[in-house]
Amino acid sequence: MSVVGIEAMNVFGGTARIGVIELMDHRGLDTKRADNLLMVERSVALPQEDPISFAVNAAKPLIDALSPAERDRIELLITCSESGIDFGKSMSTYVHHYLGLNRNCRLFELKQACYSGTAGFQMAVNFILSQTSPGAKALVIATDIARAVLPEGVELSMLRNSEWGYAEPSSGAGAVALLVSDTPRVFQVDVGANGYYGYEVMDTCRPVPDGDVGDSDLSLMSYLDCCENAYLEYAKRVDGADYASTFQYLVFHTPFGGMVKGAHRTLMRKLSKADRQSIENDFNTRVMPGLDYCQRVGNIMGATVFLSLASTIDRGDYSSARRLGCFSYGSGCCSEFFSGVVQPASQQLLAQQRIDDGLNQRVLLNVEEYDQLMIANRPVRFGVRDLTLDPHGDRYIGAMAKPRPLLYLSQVAGFHRKYEWVA
Template identity: 45%
Template sequence: MKPVGIEDISAYLGLAYVEVDDLFRARGMDTSRMANLMMRRKTVALPCEDVVSCAVNAARPLLDRLDDRELETVELLVVGTESGIDLSKSTATWVHELLGLPRTCRLFEVKQACYAGVAALQLAAAQIATASREDARALVIGCDVPRLMRGTTAEPSQGAGAVAVLVGRQPTLAKAELGAAGYCSFDVTDVRRPTSTDHIWDPDLSLMSYVECLRAAYGDYVRRRPDTDFLESFDHLVFHTPFPGAVRGAHRSLLRSLGRIPPQQITEDFSRRLEDSIRYPAQVGNIYAGTTLLALLSLFDHAKADPAATRRVGIFSYGSGCSSEFCSYLLNPAGQTGSSGVADALAARVRLDVAAYDEIADACDPLCAGVADFEGDLSLAQKLAPAVSPGHPLTMLEHIDGHERHYVQLTGGQS
């Protein structure tokens, strides 16, 4: 079987951000928790951004790198999200239309909380591996624009954005190790969103489920690949990152469960194999279905390339409710360039004070699933888009009229 995996990756991570320590102080939170959170900044969605616009903006630069013939090879589009906007119509249908993908493209939406992005990636890799067309490709997008839980301990880590991955048989970035995966799933009510406005969260239960799934999914991986050694088999690690401190705690817990490993060795292992993957999440926050993919992109951009060796990355994704997977990919030593443009885009975002953040959050509040009418505010996006996304038009939600969504492209600061 020919190799299959990640050919290209891109992201859209917003136009504005708020400093997490500013938010802690404004909300009267215990600032001593900052060290455990390990968050620096979080993206703030504007009142013209929804899950569709973020998905389109993440994928457009990636598709712009394809010629017309290559665009026709995209025969699958999967959007992983928990911010779906219709109970029947897939988010992928809007994305498909706005990106101008061929009508011969199969499309659907995946929902399993934060696991949805990796679930979509693995489904896409499996389909492309058996596709009849030799040059077949799939576009996978993990994206979310969470409804903000203001005044709670979740708020400082809630980000917004999307990560797009092109899957094909020329895996210039990373090759999927097909069949190399372990799973853990069970029913737990750590997070529920029974309506478009209710977000019920048990943080302690969620973190305990996360750690339990990491141990069990990795154990299932080892049962399928019994020659695996956690300390030796993986050159890099990427975990779902609700906040970077959760990754550090889960990594420590897993290593302790594997044997008597000295604390200093655990700390050094985290720095060596995981720290590169949390750099972008620490500046963006939790984008739910897109977060593990964002951590993977962070690894691509920051890990030191070794042209003489193929390196294995162990990937763990967890979705509340819950379902999880531990899988592995092989990094292509020739494909790592660190030039995704994400670092520049993050640096170009505008900083908001907490008063401006709250004003924007108030304006975004009515923009939830099921809203019939909404008027998007494009003013700030028009000012910021040229700096954050030079050379690529950005799609924004202009308005909703009788449940019909209308989008507009911003180019050079104008709609």
């Protein structure tokens, strides 16, 4: 059987962050509900940050680690996002340019809400398995942003005690880059072990470029429905699959931790007839390792399931090979359950990216600074034609301990975006 999977991966969680409890208290929300959110902090996008800068900053260390010959074998670049900056031009073209990749490369973008990253990953996996270009590599970058912007005509005081406020603490910004090849040093896919499930539902959507609408209860029901049925389809295709024993760790798309905990509890009750304490113990052992980074970045839509995968690899015990079960969900909806194997050396390789250090180095904002950013972000909303920014003089960018130069938006000229590297 052909071998395929993730050769290398990296997470970029932005420049700034804010504590969830502080934000909830500032908005006049019930902080006791934070126990259900299972959130600690969230990334906050600066005006100079967008899905393109996030994507490039996530992928750059992977590209820099390749030899020129290996770099030239990247023949497919897919950006996966529901935060595109243009209805026609793909963000992949910008990413390709700033990474300096070979021009003999397919460039395009995928959209299917939070499922987009998995869609791009599975497309890359099948490109490698096809062997139409033996030895080729694919770069898949899931990049998304929930930009904190104060709408025109809305005062900051109007955000207090708003039901919308409970979505604000779990919304994130960032990107995960995956180098997919036939040398899966980080995550080897179980080829053919996939269960997918989808149908039309209006749980959440973005009918306008800068606004989300949805039904939170319907979204929860759709997530739970898809989690169960995607796994059941997986079990039909994989002989002997057992939710409770086949996977040493479980990786979930994580809108917020409480949603994952509910889905896991439901499957353990239905499929394994487990009691309450057994479910709690199992959640702490097999699921919690994957929530750590999600609790610190927030929901980055198409990238979140791979943020959870990175967290699971960094936080798990890999004294021997472990099989991971992964559930991906995107509103609207489409979902998939797939699996793969992580080796002891995989954890060591991912550790070289120092993802934890990158998250710690983000500037911690107070609530007043966060509110001011909501106003400062107004000029960079979707469709801006001309704009000049100064990433070199920004106090937050300057305050971040950057281990390497990072890319930031500096100008929009006639809709054309231009970026600069800041050390």
